[in-house]
Amino acid sequence: MSSKLFFRACFAVIVNRKGVKLLIVKPFAPSSLTLGLQALVRRLPPSHSQYITYQQELKNKEAGDFAEQYILKELQKLPQLSDCHLFHNVILPTILPMQMDILIITASGIIILEIKNIRGTVHFKNNPRQLIRTTDNGEVQAFTHPEIQLEQYIQAMHHFLNEHHMAVPIYGAIVFPFNNVAIHREGEGLPIVMGRELPIYLHKIIEKNMGIATNEITNIILSQLQHRNPFPLCRYYQLDVNALQRGVYCENCGHFGMEKLKRTWFCRRCQHQCTSAHRQALKDYYMLVGDTITNKECRAFLMLECKHVTKRLLQKTFQTCCKSGKLTKYDLSSLLETPLKF
Ligand SMILES: [Zn+2]
The missing domain is CATH 1.10.10 (Arc Repressor Mutant, subunit A)
Known part of the structure; x- marks a missing residue:
């Protein structure tokens, strides 16, 4: 993966009818891989042996982007988020790899949301931790357990802030935006929140108002933001360039x-x-x-x-x-x- 720092901050203060002032520091943008896969599927002949695989991967990526955009739009409507700062898709230079879907900086601490748009029946399994999805037609698939990702991001974020001489509470939740999934869970763990539940989850954190300096944290994050892309995809997927239209x-x-x-x-x-x-x-x-x-x-x-x-x-x-x-x-x-x- 190449890593280039060409991010341009694009601030927008959203003031809705209820007078909520939410600072959108890094707004929604489709992921680089989605854009790349769209180009790949456009230019690869349907007769290519890998065409169906990339088409499916693109569908998954687009579903993920759609869910993240949906949650970001919902967050903008919430009065609880007045004076909070919102980031989409955050990568920071940390000891552990991280790519946070949504990051909210509040006066009570930092909230990391890991968005999952998975349909069907999902089982959060322990020992080993895995997310197993069974579709309506009986197809079984294993995914990385979102809790492992989220724990890693929380740890990395603590380490990142420590390096900048800051210590603030960090919260994290796995969010399923839509009611198209039946969730089964073994044991306890980080919160799993449905889209409709998100306002209650956020309210419980934000009402603690600990007077944390949100501007200071946002400025540090902004100064360290990284952008990563997998281009060129022909190299990433080891594809022959001559196969492209x-x-x-x-x-x-x-x-x-x-x-x-x-x-x-x-x-x-x-x-x-x-x-x-x-x-x-x-x-x-x-x-x-x-x-x-x-x-x-x-x-x-x-x-x-x-x-x-x-x-x-x-x-x-x-x-x-x-x-x-x-x-x-x-x-x-x-x-x-x-x-x-x-
Ligand atoms: Zn034409």
Whole structure:
């Protein structure tokens, strides 16, 4: 996994009808793997031996993102969260690996929410700790026990704050947003909370108000935030780049091979025109193949013939990262650096 720090903070203060002032420090954004898998499934022919596997993985990732976005939206409505700070998808440099779904900084302490969107019947098993899911058609699957993840995040967070000379209570809960799951649990453990129960769970913590300096904690977290992505996915999944469909994708009809006209891209199949269609194709290239591209590679991937047209197109948008005659490479990483939107 490559790790790059190109996060741009995007603050938004949400004031709802009840006068709740919630600071959204890091808003929802789909995970990098979801975006990468969308590109992969788009560009891999359905006849490919791994197509179904990636399609299923994408479905799981999208279900996870949907659940996290749903909970974030619900949190914005809660009067209990007035003056709290909210983060989505937090990675910090800590002794243990961590990727927290939702982090809430409150005057009573820090709350970590691990969101699970799993349908069917789930058993939280001890010895060894595993999460076993049985679907309606009897299919059995084993998952990492969410409590193990959450305990790890709580420990890592304590260690992280200690290093910054802070000690505050840290709470954690496993949240199932929807009532599409029947949960069975062996023994005690960290709280498992249904989406509807979340306001009560949060209220019990927040009402303790210990006067913790939320701004100070938020600033430390912001200064240390990391962004991790698994790109390029062809390397991550050890896939042959030649298996990918080439060409510029028509967002209107799904056809690969839009043609470059003087000022726009044109789809011969549905007559759709788009001036910036190449950007999505190059984004796909960045997520699937590599973070730099040469003129020749670009012509092959976008199915362009003229190297001068390709040069103009690349120079208009990208910085060059190394230049040696014909091997000028353009840096595509700016494609994913657009400010996060809520
Ligand atoms: Zn089309």
